[in-house]
Amino acid sequence: KPVDQGYDASAPLPVKAGVGNFFGNISDVWTSLNNFLQGKGGDGLSDAGRVLINTTIGIGGVFDVASEMGLEKHAEDFGQTLGKWGVGDGPYFYWPIIGPRTTRDTFGFAVDSYVDPVARVHDVPLRNSLLGVRLIDKRASLLPSDKVVEQAAFDKYNYVRDAYLQNRRSEINDGNVSR
Numbered sequence: 001k002p003v004d005q006g007y008d009a010s011a012p013l014p015v016k017a018g019v020g021n022f023f024g025n026i027s028d029v030w031t032s033l034n035n036f037l038q039g040k041g042g043d044g045l046s047d048a049g050r051v052l053i054n055t056t057i058g059i060g061g062v063f064d065v066a067s068e069m070g071l072e073k074h075a076e077d078f079g080q081t082l083g084k085w086g087v088g089d090g091p092y093f094y095w096p097i098i099g100p101r102t103t104r105d106t107f108g109f110a111v112d113s114y115v116d117p118v119a120r121v122h123d124v125p126l127r128n129s130l131l132g133v134r135l136i137d138k139r140a141s142l143l144p145s146d147k148v149v150e151q152a153a154f155d156k157y158n159y160v161r162d163a164y165l166q167n168r169r170s171e172i173n174d175g176n177v178s179r
Helices: 002-010 013-037 041-056 078-084 103-115 124-141 143-152 156-172
Strands: 092-095 099-102
Touching: 002 124, 002 143, 013 041, 013 078, 013 124, 078 103, 078 156, 092 103, 092 156, 099 103, 099 156, 124 143, 143 156
Parallel strands: none
Antiparallel strands: 092 099
């Protein structure tokens, strides 16, 4: 957390945005495939288009030109795909480093990690640097959530668990909570 706070305080906003955009562009490839696996062809094509546009015009994904062009960013992972296919949640866990997950989402995270192009970089120092920067950037983006949990929760574990499970249900059902 101190490293994330230092990054958040010292990195200029354009740098943080560029780092987030770069890694978001890489993840859009897998998001596109997960959309197709969930039967959402239009969203899959949109995300593939985002990758093409942001990689070329957005200079390797540092700039999110596709959003400016009206292509919506989606967030789909293999845990959501399994949920769409009817795989149940299973027990809830709070894992060190990767955070809250159900059994289904833990398996999905393992698949997501296996296909992650950043983790597949063969140059070990470059790969580890990229993974470290992505982890710090992701964790720094969650710092405001820490404040909410600290201020609002009497029982932090239950608060985080309930928020996670409700959010995942919404993500799997594309915001339709009545399913």
